[in-house]
Amino acid sequence: MSAIRTTCAYCGVGCGISGTPNGERDAEIMGDAEHPANFGRLCSKGTHLGETVSLEGRLLHPMIGNARASWDKALGLVARRFSEAIARHGPDSVAFYVSGQLLTEDYYVANKLMKGFIGSANIDTNSRLCMSSAVAGHIRAFGEDIVPAQYEDLEQADLVVLVGSNTAWCHPVLYQRIQAARAARGTKLVVIDPRRTETCEDADLHLPLRPGSDVALMNGLLAHCRRAGLVDEAFLAASVDVPEGFWDALEQGSDLWSTARTCDLAPADLKRFFELFAAHPRTVTLFSQGVNQSIRGTDQVNAIVNVHLATGRIGKPGAVPFSITGQPNAMGGREVGGLASTLAAHMDFLPENVARVARFWGTPHVAAKPGLKAVDLFRAVRDGRIKALWIMATNPAVSMPDAGMVREALAACPFVVVSDCIADTDTSALAHVRLPAAGWGEKDGTVTNSERRISRQRALFACPGDVRPDWWIITEVAARMGWKGAFHYARPADIYREHARLSTYQNGGTRLFDIGHHAAIGNGAYDAMEPWCWGGTPFADGRFPTPSGRARMIAVSQMELQAPLPNWPITLNTGRYRDQWHTMTRTGLSPKLARHRQEPLVELHPEDCAALGLADGDLARVATPQGESVFRVERTDTQRRGEAFVPIHWTDRQSTGGRAGLLPRTLVDPNSGQPGFKSTPARIEKLVTAWRGFLIARDGPGRIDALYATRVRLAAGWLVEFAGEGDVMAFAKRLLPQGERVEVTDAARGNARVAVMAHGRLAAAFYAARGGGLPDREWLIGQLTASEAAASAALLAGRPAAPPPDRGAIICACFDVGLKTISTAITDQALTSVEAVGAALAAGTNCGSCRPAIRRLIGEAEARAHG
Numbered sequence: 006m007s008a009i010r011t012t013c014a015y016c017g018v019g020c021g022i023s024g025t026p027n028g029e030r031d032a033e034i035m036g037d038a039e040h041p042a043n044f045g046r047l048c049s050k051g052t053h054l055g056e057t058v059s060l061e062g063r064l065l066h067p068m069i070g071n072a073r074a075s076w077d078k079a080l081g082l083v084a085r086r087f088s089e090a091i092a093r094h095g096p097d098s099v100a101f102y103v104s105g106q107l108l109t110e111d112y113y114v115a116n117k118l119m120k121g122f123i124g125s126a127n128i129d130t131n132s133r134l135c136m137s138s139a140v141a142g143h144i145r146a147f148g149e150d151i152v153p154a155q156y157e158d159l160e161q162a163d164l165v166v167l168v169g170s171n172t173a174w175c176h177p178v179l180y181q182r183i184q185a186a187r188a189a190r191g192t193k194l195v196v197i198d199p200r201r202t203e204t205c206e207d208a209d210l211h212l213p214l215r216p217g218s219d220v221a222l223m224n225g226l227l228a229h230c231r232r233a234g235l236v237d238e239a240f241l242a243a244s245v246d247v248p249e250g251f252w253d254a255l256e257q258g259s260d261l262w263s264t265a266r267t268c269d270l271a272p273a274d275l276k277r278f279f280e281l282f283a284a285h286p287r288t289v290t291l292f293s294q295g296v297n298q299s300i301r302g303t304d305q306v307n308a309i310v311n312v313h314l315a316t317g318r319i320g321k322p323g324a325v326p327f328s329i330t331g332q333p334n335a336m337g338g339r340e341v342g343g344l345a346s347t348l349a350a351h352m353d354f355l356p357e358n359v360a361r362v363a364r365f366w367g368t369p370h371v372a373a374k375p376g377l378k379a380v381d382l383f384r385a386v387r388d389g390r391i392k393a394l395w396i397m398a399t400n401p402a403v404s405m406p407d408a409g410m411v412r413e414a415l416a417a418c419p420f421v422v423v424s425d426c427i428a429d430t431d432t433s434a435l436a437h438v439r440l441p442a443a444g445w446g447e448k449d450g451t452v453t454n455s456e457r458r459i460s461r462q463r464a465l466f467a468c469p470g471d472v473r474p475d476w477w478i479i480t481e482v483a484a485r486m487g488w489k490g491a492f493h494y495a496r497p498a499d500i501y502r503e504h505a506r507l508s509t510y511q512n513g514g515t516r517l518f519d520i521g522h523h524a525a526i527g528n529g530a531y532d533a534m535e536p537w538c539w540g541g542t543p544f545a546d547g548r549f550p551t552p553s554g555r556a557r558m559i560a561v562s563q564m565e566l567q568a569p570l571p572n573w574p575i576t577l578n579t580g581r582y583r584d585q586w587h588t589m590t591r592t593g594l595s596p597k598l599a600r601h602r603q604e605p606l607v608e609l610h611p612e613d614c615a616a617l618g619l620a621d622g623d624l625a626r627v628a629t630p631q632g633e634s635v636f637r638v639e640r641t642d643t644q645r646r647g648e649a650f651v652p653i654h655w656t657d658r659q660s661t662g663g664r665a666g667l668l669p670r671t672l673v674d675p676n677s678g679q680p681g682f683k684s685t686p687a688r689i690e691k692l693v694t695a696w697r698g699f700l701i702a703r704d705g706p707g708r709i710d711a712l713y714a715t716r717v718r719l720a721a722g723w724l725v726e727f728a729g730e731g732d733v734m735a736f737a738k739r740l741l742p743q744g745e746r747v748e749v750t751d752a753a754r755g756n757a758r759v760a761v762m763a764h765g766r767l768a769a770a771f772y773a774a775r776g777g778g779l780p781d782r783e784w785l786i787g788q789l790t791a792s793e794a795a796a797s798a799a800l801l802a803g804r805p806a807a808p809p810p811d812r813g814a815i816i817c818a819c820f821d822v823g824l825k826t827i828s829t830a831i832t833d834q835a836l837t838s839v840e841a842v843g844a845a846l847a848a849g850t851n852c853g854s855c856r857p858a859i860r861r862l863i864g865e866a867e868a869r870a871h872g
């Protein structure tokens with residue numbers, strides 16, 4: 006087979022991939038050297054996409070309850086239940102909850118069906134949880150949701166400021182582009198994040214601000230710019246409306262000292278940031294969830310945009326505020342209007358827009374007002390106001406705030422449909438109908454990345470089983486609901502052309518989103534489409550898409566930051582790991598990606614650990630008023646005191662515990678409806694268990710009933726970590742497969758070691774103990790693939806006669822290089838650069854995602870050497 010050019014399945018960087026299918030459901034994955042987003046680079050997740058395309062766990066047939074059904078029957082049932090609810094309770098009694106992981110063509114028809122034909126705007130998307138504050142902020146400032154930046158700006162800037170963005174882990178190829186620019190032209194880098202993430206390694210400055218104090222910081226910066234004479238009065242006069250009293254209000258509490266106090270930063274560091282900003286007119290301020298996922302997210306966005314407008318740092322090369330998107334097609338969703346608060350093609354619900362869209366779609370039923378935003382939508386489901394709900398390409402039972410409430414809502418809803426590629430997710434477990442959707446590698450259509458670049462996704466494989474693309478599923482339901490004529494498309498290109506036509510329909514330059522030159526694109530040209538950006542360099546002419554043509558500064562003030570509550574003294578932050586994607590339905594299939602972080606950790610400052618009696622590796626219960634879950638403790642001075650961080654990835658499918666979604670509250674930003682995921686009052690206590698241990702097994706166990714259990718994939722089996730109470734041998738029996746057993750136990754002490762052999766090879770090994778004293782996992786994991794079984798004594802001891810060196814946690818997923826191997830090499834061979842480590846061990850020389858981690862280890866070794 007020859008290589009097929011497509012786009013990565015994961016983040017909003019939107020890297021081009023060159024994929025070569027080989028054999029059954031396998032593909033060789035390379036970066037597309039020609040794609041302008043990545044020029045051949047890929048991060049660890051993109052690199053290992055090939056490990057996620059098997060049919061394991063796939064939903065291959067429509068399911069009604071637990072019974073397989075034909076498409077005709079399943080589609081008929083969905084259409085009937087939606088139509089009945091609409092007939093009986095009106096259009097607002099049904100809802101869609103969709104996703105930035107749909108392709109633009111899927112998204113367009115979902116939006117058209119709900120807003121144009123059902124006649125309700127109750128279609129919201131997981132982008133509500135992701136960048137709706139950026140959307141609201143852009144609309145307030147610019148009049149339209151326009152991201153004015155492109156990746157090249159990062160290479161033309163003299164200063165890059167990353168606000169609330171762990172770019173090294175979440176947008177790794179962008180981070181690599183920033184690092185390359187720094188090496189080439191000395192671009193300065195400032196990171197603003199309460200945590201010292203790997204993104205901060207090697208930055209010129211890290212400001213570990215108090216969570217939620219970004220408005221104070223940006224207002225302080227703007228006040229400094231004004232004092233330093235950096236306000237671009239000519240630009241303001243020509244292009245920007247400044248509200249009355251703006252500058253007077255800004256001056257309140259915005260001096261260096263007050264700002265430092267509010268943000269809990271050293272005044273000298275803050276001053277350094279202000280001076281760096283003042284000295285480098287070519288500044289890109291890039292931001293993501295640390296800014297958006299706040300109950301003042303929209304104000305935080307406008308505080309950033311204000312600084313850029315006031316200093317004229319917008320619409321120029323290397324000078325721009327840059328909200329980056331999370332999901333591969335978050336931007337495409339914004340273009341079609343998939344949020345409940347927008348209508349279509351960057352139009353809102355003004356009567357003339359509603360009338361225009363109605364004319365275009367040829368329907369009298371266009372929704373006249375915004376619909377329910379995600380949190381309100383699930384509340385309405387819980388309260389019985391939504392009678393039929395269709396969820397596509399998202400896993401809200403895990404990813405919504407107060408996920409416990411969302412589960413109750415789904416369980417109570419009369420009719421829930423889930424379209425997903427995976428058979429069994431926490432959400433689909435609560436569905437009445439499951440529809441098998443095409444996944445990455447099977448889908449065909451377009452996505453738009455963070456810089457407004459539209460790229461093709463192309464199929465590498467045929468759809469397996471009864472699997473169908475989302476656009477097909479949606480249009481078939483629409484046809485069965487009586488709207489066949491309006492949903493008659495033979496292929497994605499038909500939908501894309503219509504989307505392009507709507508963008509230009511009676512536009513007349515009022516909306517910058519206009520891709521009308523593709524309104525008649527031929528099928529061949531669509532198939533061959535090269536990645537391209539719409540919108541050019543927005544605002545370069547000083548004109549903005551508001552009625553007056555002028556941008557707007559928005560007066561925003563820092564919200565009052567509450568002191569910690571006595572019962573909930575910890576501020577809980579949530580976010581991402583480098584090698585997992587959201588709810589792990591796909592990255593969880595990759596043994597290589599599993600190595601980076603094998604368990605969900607709660608990261609806490611050493612002094613908090615001491616106060617709570619927690620040691621590194623202990624288990625801790627993290628509780629909030631919404632719920633609680635168990636995590637493994639990581640003691641780390643990268644956290645501020647009084648703050649904890651947990652990952653969002655673990656679900657009921659992989660673990661008992663580690664469920665971050667149960668913890669955040671449903672408080673949202675009043676302008677955008679985006680939840681404040683990044684800061685929830687919490688408390689943490691040690692979880693004492695009778696025993697804990699691990700299991701290594703060739704075949705994965707099913708559900709594990711223990712106080713805490715997580716399982717991750719190995720190259721040849723599974724690793725399960727657990728802790729629990731009661732009879733440890735009874736627990737072992739439930740987990741272990743049939744076979745020849747050797748064991749040593751001391752049940753009274755909670756100690757148990759059991760090895761199970763099958764066909765002369767190790768099938769499973771179980772180790773539990775009351776305290777520490779567990780063997781190293783590495784050698785045992787290797788025994789699953791060893792051609793000859795080790796002696797029973799060695800298996801029970803959990804180590805060979807001559808132990809191999811301990812590699813430590815895996816840092817480099819591509820070449821399987823561990824932390825201890827790298828640290829030892831740094832010290833023994835006096836390695837002082839990431840390149841030298843690469844030359845010695847190959848670590849960091851493939852995808853480069855681990856380079857920040859290697860840099861940190863070099864820094865730590867240097868710090869040790871200097872005392």
Ligand SMILES: Nc1nc2c(c(=O)[nH]1)N[C@H]1C(S)=C(S)[C@@H](COP(=O)(O)OP(=O)(O)OC[C@H]3O[C@@H](n4cnc5c(=O)[nH]c(N)nc54)[C@H](O)[C@@H]3O)O[C@H]1N2
Pocket residue numbers: 016017050135168169170171172174175176197198199200202215216217218219293294295296330331332578579580581582583584585586587683
């Ligand atoms: N590996 C990986 N990459 C991904 C994803 C994934 O699941 N895994 N998901 C993708 C998606 S959909 C998204 S939206 C992006 C998200 O990408 P990011 O926004 O980079 O990721 P997060 O880890 O959610 O949060 C970013 C940072 O915000 C910081 N933060 C918390 N509170 C505050 C605050 O008050 N102020 C400031 N300034 N910072 C704060 C957190 O400490 C955290 O380090 O990642 C995308 N890329």
Ligand SMILES: Nc1nc2c(c(=O)[nH]1)N[C@H]1C(S)=C(S)[C@@H](COP(=O)(O)OP(=O)(O)OC[C@H]3O[C@@H](n4cnc5c(=O)[nH]c(N)nc54)[C@H](O)[C@@H]3O)O[C@H]1N2
Pocket residue numbers: 104106107108131132134135136294298331332397398399400401403404405406424425426427430442443444445448475579580581586587588589590591653665666669682
């Ligand atoms: N506490 C906390 N919660 C958060 C966040 C946080 O930072 N903290 N971040 C929020 C953010 S920014 C986001 S974007 C969300 C993400 O949260 P989700 O969207 O819930 O996470 P995913 O695991 O990406 O879910 C995508 C689902 O769609 C399926 N799927 C993949 N491709 C397709 C397809 O083409 N068609 C169909 N029909 N299905 C498909 C996958 O198998 C998977 O089940 O989480 C949010 N939740």
Ligand code: SF4
Pocket residue numbers: 013014015016017018019020043046047048049050051052175176177178179
């Ligand atoms: S940075 Fe990584 S996850 Fe994001 S698009 Fe590129 S390869 Fe995929």
Ligand SMILES: [Mo]
Pocket residue numbers: 134135136331332
């Ligand atoms: Mo996101």
